[in-house]
Amino acid sequence: MTLAIILAYLGLVLAVGLLSRRLSTGTGEDWFLAARNIGPFVLLMTLFGTHMTAFSLLGASGEAYRNGIGIFALMATSSAIVVPAIFYFVGLRLWRLGKKNGYVTQVQFFRDRFQSDRLGLLLFVVLVALLIPYLLIGVLGGGLTLNEITGGSVPQWAGSLMVCAVVMTYVSFGGLRGTAWANTLQTMVFIVLGGVAFFWIVSRLGGLEAALDRVAVDNPDLLIRGDRVQPLKLLTYAAIPMSVGMFPHIFMHWLTARRAQSFRLSFVGYPICVALVWLPSVLLGVIGTSDIPGLKGPAANSIMVLLIDKHAPELLAGLLAAGVFAAIMSSLDSQTLSLGTMFTQDIVRHYRKAEMDGATQVRVGRSFVLALITVTFLISLVAPRSIFKLGIWSFTGYASLLPLVVAAIYWKRATRGGAIASILTVAALWIFFFVRAWSVPGYTVGGTGVMPVAVILGAGALVLVLVSLAGRPPERAVLDRFF
């Protein structure tokens, strides 16, 4: 039954992604950017779905199981405040510049703003290197989830293969339009199904009040912040959602907006969607400590699946699995497409001597999407589970690059030298902290509660400012195109 529901869901996503092709004009701009014609609702759903991963459903409940309600403040409210701010101050402005100057990728924008091919190539390498582990986590997560939900009857590789095959098909055929439509469906599915799972389980436990009363007796410290979330960690963790400003897949979706007004719903709707998804997940994690006690370490991430298994009928288990798949695929599709777009535009098209027509660009883009998903799937067969720890490091890297984009669009004095020095500083410090923190769970700088991202971001910003001020200002003619 569970498997049948998941297969039906995957078929539905595929159909929506492929149907969108009917609206395609067949041009390169349509495949890569949905002809810059996405309206407010689809833009909100696709931005939210792309940004939220399966972590919001399964990981959040696991974190709440271990650390209590403080996880909501740490991870959800931080995003609810920081992300709309970045959409407004960064996304909207990049949309305008993208439309005016015809950009398709971030690298094109930075190359043009700082008039440097070398900077473009450096940034390409960094952005791709940070995105590939993220892709791998999605593919592995799909396989593991299906394996758990079906009680081990579907092997991990089969679940990963299903996710890859569906995403590869609708991304290749539908391009960004197909991705946006499929994401809209998937985002609605995981918001609704997370809520349904919550209400079902809580009603089986005698209502929310009774369930929380049990937690108050068994684990009262999970209902307060206490020592489980340090104030300094809460402060510096807010730097993590700043990664949204440098994600290649989010940049790509910003450029698809039909008009500036299309962004308004995303500014307002994003924090509401965050609350709708995270509140049920966090509460289920906390309530789960009384209902299914004793889960240690990563095993706690299965708490939602275990609660469903214990309290819900098979139909709901299947629907929840569909919701988790929705959350995984709505990120995986955009990440894959953005990588395919970057390889096509920033490498093949940029370094090829002859001009490429739209149809050739789409063919090359499709080939890269196929190749990337195939390679990711093959790596997922041998990758260790510790790869999931890379997720936070991917966010740390992108967040630390935020000063680069802020300076590029708001500070005329920012120079090529400053930008390159900032990227190199971020890369060096990222490697330094990554090596130090890899074997230390919950690592903070010197055990102070300060997240490494706050230090790397600050250092990157400082170097950018100092090196820029030490160099010659950019030419007036270039600046006039950006300010």
Add this chain to the structure above:
Amino acid sequence: MTSRRLVLLALAGLFALHHDLWWWDADDRVLGLPIGLTWQVLLCLAVAVAMALFARVDETDPGEQP
């Protein structure tokens, strides 16, 4: 005051309120939830209200608000 400054001020204020040290260890329930959780959910909704009120978008020149 410009739209951008209003958004910046509102979000900075909400960010400060996000660090609710004053009921860090309070275990009362408000609206059926632990007070620390209720507060954070209300902050998410307050961000939506602030963006609806202050984030104006100029169609002709987005990003360059009057």
